[in-house]
Structure formats: C-alpha cells, structure tokens
Amino acid sequence: MNCVILRRPVLRVVLRVLIVLLAAMTSAVAADSLSTQFKVVNKFPLDGSSRWDYLYVDGQARRVYMARATHFSVLDADSGTVVGDIPNTPGAHGVALAPDLGIGFTSDGGENKVTVFDIKTYKVLGKIETGGNPDSILFHSATGNLFVQNGKSKSSTVIDAAKREVVATIPLPGRPEFAVSDDDGNIFINIEDTGSIVVLDAANKKIKSTWPMKGCEEPSGLAIDRKGHKLFAACSNKLMAVVDSQNGKLVQTVPIGDGCDATAFDPGTGNAFASNNDGTLTIVRAGATGTYSAVQTLSLGDGSKTMGLDLSTHKVYVPTAKFTGPPSARPRPTVVPGSIVLLVVGE
Numbered sequence: 001m002n003c004v005i006l007r008r009p010v011l012r013v014v015l016r017v018l019i020v021l022l023a024a025m026t027s028a029v030a031a032d033s034l035s036t037q038f039k040v041v042n043k044f045p046l047d048g049s050s051r052w053d054y055l056y057v058d059g060q061a062r063r064v065y066m067a068r069a070t071h072f073s074v075l076d077a078d079s080g081t082v083v084g085d086i087p088n089t090p091g092a093h094g095v096a097l098a099p100d101l102g103i104g105f106t107s108d109g110g111e112n113k114v115t116v117f118d119i120k121t122y123k124v125l126g127k128i129e130t131g132g133n134p135d136s137i138l139f140h141s142a143t144g145n146l147f148v149q150n151g152k153s154k155s156s157t158v159i160d161a162a163k164r165e166v167v168a169t170i171p172l173p174g175r176p177e178f179a180v181s182d183d184d185g186n187i188f189i190n191i192e193d194t195g196s197i198v199v200l201d202a203a204n205k206k207i208k209s210t211w212p213m214k215g216c217e218e219p220s221g222l223a224i225d226r227k228g229h230k231l232f233a234a235c236s237n238k239l240m241a242v243v244d245s246q247n248g249k250l251v252q253t254v255p256i257g258d259g260c261d262a263t264a265f266d267p268g269t270g271n272a273f274a275s276n277n278d279g280t281l282t283i284v285r286a287g288a289t290g291t292y293s294a295v296q297t298l299s300l301g302d303g304s305k306t307m308g309l310d311l312s313t314h315k316v317y318v319p320t321a322k323f324t325g326p327p328s329a330r331p332r333p334t335v336v337p338g339s340i341v342l343l344v345v346g347e
Contacts, residue, residue, distance in 0.1 A: 038283055038298050041315070042344035044080025046073070049337040052319050054094040054136070054262070055308030061119075064308060064317055065104075066342070067092035072106055074122055077310060077317075080342060084122035089115050096139040096146060098161045105146055105161075107134040114148055114157075116164055128164060130157040138179045140187065140202050147187055147200070149176035156189065158205050168205040172198055178222040178262075180231070182245055190219040190233055197222075197231065197243060211248030216241040221263040221306075223272060232272045232284070234260035240274050240284060242292050254292050256282040259328050264309035264316070275318050277305035277328050281345060300343055303327040303335075315346040 050069035057064050062077040065086075072092055074084035091110025097119055098104065106115045112132055116125045132152030139146050139161060146159040154175055158168040174191035176198070181187045186208070187200040195216050199209040213219060213233060221234035224245060231243040239253040240263065259277025266273075272292075274282040281304065283296040301320030305327075308317045321340040325333030 036347045038281070038296055038316075038345050038347055040298075040300070040343050041346040042080070044075065044342040044344070045338075046082075046319075046340040046342055047338070048340065049335045051303075051332070051335060052306065052340075053092060054306055055317055055319070056095040056097070057308040057310040057317060058097060059310045059312030060099075064342070065095040066308075066319065067094065067106075070110075075342070077313075086115065086117050086122050086124065088124070091133070093135045094137040096137045098139050098141075098144075098146075100141075101161055103161070105137060105139070105148075105159075107137040107148055109133040109135060109151070112150075114146070114159065126164060128159055128166065130159075130166075131155045131169065135176065136178045136189075138181060138187065140181055142185065143202050145202070145205075147179060147202075149179055149189060151175050151177075151192075156200070170200065170205055170207065172207075173210055177220045180222050180224040182224060182226050182229075186245075188222065188224065188231055188245065190222045192218050192220060195219060195235075197233065197248065199248075209248060211243065213241050213243065213250055215239070215250075215253060220261050221274070223263040223265040225265045225267065225272075227267060230265075232263045232265055232274075234263045234274055236260075240272070240282070240292075252292060254284050254294055256284070256294065257297065259305050261305040262307050264307060266309060266311060266314055268311065269314055271314075273307065273309065273316055275304050275307035275316075277303060279304055279320070281307070281316065281318060298345065300345075301341070304343075313346070315344055318343045318345060 053067035064075040066073045072086040089108045093107040104119045114128045131150030134148045135151045136149045148157040156170040174194040177190040179189045189198045197211045216235035218236035219233040223232040229245045233241040242251040256274040257276025257278045257280040260274045264273045272284040281298045304318045322336040323333040
C-alpha cells in the first residue's frame with residue numbers, strides 16, 4: 001500500500017481549508033435558529049371586558065389600532081397609553097390607513113359598513129356601505145383603492161379612497177379572510193371554507209387565479225414576504241402553509257400552535273410569526289437551505305390569536321386576557337373585566 005506524506009506547507013493549507021469548511025458548517029447551523037430568543041419586553045393593561053380582533057401598528061406615527069368589538073382603541077406604541085378612540089363601529093374587525101389622504105378606515109361587521117376617520121384626530125368622517133360582514137380590510141396605495149373582504153356575502157368591496165365611494169364588488173369563490181398585496185399589482189386573499197388563495201388583479205378589479213392549498217384547513221391569517229415571493233397562511237389544523245406567491249405552489253407546511261388567526265412577516269429580520277389562541281406565539285424562519293422551521297414557541301397567555309407587527313422596531317403586539325372558560329369554547333366565554341393585557345414581544 002502506498003502512503004502519501006504531506007509536507008508541512010501543504011498540511012497547513014489543508015488545515016486552513018478544513019477550518020473554513022467547519023466555520024461554514026457552523027454558520028449554516030446557526031442560520032437555522034434564532035441568534036437571540038424572543039421574550040415579553042413590556043405589558044400594557046387595558047380597560048374593559050370586550051373581546052378583540054385585528055391589530056394594526058403604524059410604526060411611523062407610533063400608534064397601535066386595536067379592534068374592541070364596538071369601537072377601536074388607539075394606543076401609543078411605546079407607552080401603551082390610550083390616545084384616541086374610534087367609536088360606533090359594531091362588529092369591529094380591521095383597520096387600514098391612507099396616510100397621504102390623512103384618513104383611515106375600519107371594517108364594521110355588525111352593520112355592513114366601513115367607517116372613515118381622520119388619522120390625526122380620530123374623528124369619524126362618514127360611513128360607506130359594503131357587503132355582508134366586512135372583515136379584513138386592505139388599502140392598495142398603487143391604485144388608491146380600499147379592498148374590503150365580506151365574509152357573509154363572499155365578496156370584496158372596492159372603494160375609491162379619495163372619493164370615498166364604492167367602485168366595484170368582486171364575487172369570491174368562498175368566505176374570504178385576510179388579504180395582502182405584492183409589488184406587482186396582485187392582492188392575495190385566503191378563502192376559508194375552500195382552503196385556497198384567490199389572486200386579484202388590483203387594477204382591473206377581477207380574479208386572476210385561485211390556488212388550492214392541499215392540507216391547509218380553513219386558512220385565516222395571511223402574510224407576505226414580497227422580496228422572497230412567499231405567502232404565509234395560518235391553517236386551523238395547526239399548520240403554517242408557505243406558498244410561492246408567483247405560481248401558487250405549496251412550498252411546505254410548518255407546525256404552529258392551535259387557533260392561529262394572524263400571521264406576520266418581518267422583512268428586516270426574515271422572521272415569520274403565528275399568534276395562536278392556545279396562548280403561544282410561534283416564530284418561523286428559513287434556514288441556510290431555504291427550509292422553514294419553527295425556531296421558537298413563546299408562551300404568552302389565553303386568547304393570543306391576533307397580533308400586530310411593528311416593522312420599525314421588529315416588535316410584536318399580542319393581546320391576552322383571562323376568560324370565564326377556555327377561550328375557544330362554544331358558546332364563547334366572557335372576558336374577566338380588567339384582565340386584558342397588550343403584550344409587547346421583542347428580542
């Protein structure tokens with residue numbers, strides 16, 4: 001048998017190569033996990049005993065909008081102080097802002113209307129009729145239109161934001177939940193009862209495609225990575241579905257908590273979030289190979305199924321409370337008065 005004897009200079013080169021390879025492998029492993037762990041960094045107690053729905057964080061103005069059943073509370077994002085209120089919004093669901101117009105909109109499922117308000121004074125400026133049970137709401141700045149998803153009438157009401165009038169109603173193939181948009185004129189809407197995503201042509205106000213999500217039951221929350229062309233849909237069977245936003249292909253599913261009603265994606269960190277009714281927040285990210293995994297599950301508290309993400313500080317706002325029974329039980333248990341807390345989660 002022939003033996004190869006390495007001279008010292010060659011041996012040093014080989015050792016350097018091995019060190020570089022080992023460092024690369026270590027970096028790849030590190031990329032698959034969070035460098036630091038998320039934790040609760042602040043707690044804001046809130047008055048009242050009404051349930052809540054969607055949250056919206058205006059990072060530039062430092063405001064958090066929170067649906068409170070019959071009205072919207074507006075909080076200072078840094079102190080938690082209530083700085084305003086948008087009243088008379090029965091069946092309060094979501095908020096969308098049109099900063100250049102100085103106005104915002106709320107979806108009021110209890111009266112089938114959208115409320116228009118001044119984003120500085122929170123004064124109500126008027127109401128606009130929609131379809132049945134308006135739920136998620138999205139302002140599409142490129143077209144200047146507001147898209148309101150109506151759960152009962154299975155449609156999307158399109159409103160010219162500047163004129164504050166309905167310009168179209170788009171029939172949908174099922175009950176719509178959350179909506180997001182990309183940079184190419186598309187709006188994506190989760191269809192809960194068919195387990196699919198509808199793609200709208202925002203400019204032409206019509207359906208382009210319908211993408212089934214096999215294995216994703218009753219999708220609700222939806223988020224988007226615009227640069228990476230990925231959608232993150234919350235499925236009621238404790239999964240997050242990752243979907244290619246260019247072709248509708250289901251890339252993979254990731255286990256999350258139970259009862260998720262909101263997802264979010266932070267382009268600044270690459271983290272995706274799922275807020276779950278079982279009292280947890282799941283943090284998901286892609287590793288070095290591009291495969292997504294849950295890198296942390298943070299225990300928060302009962303009812304933490306919705307959230308708002310502050311893209312400027314990379315913090316997540318999650319409401320929790322004490323209930324008179326399991327939060328997901330039917331009929332729904334009531335909130336213990338004075339127990340609502342808005343948790344701020346950060347690194």
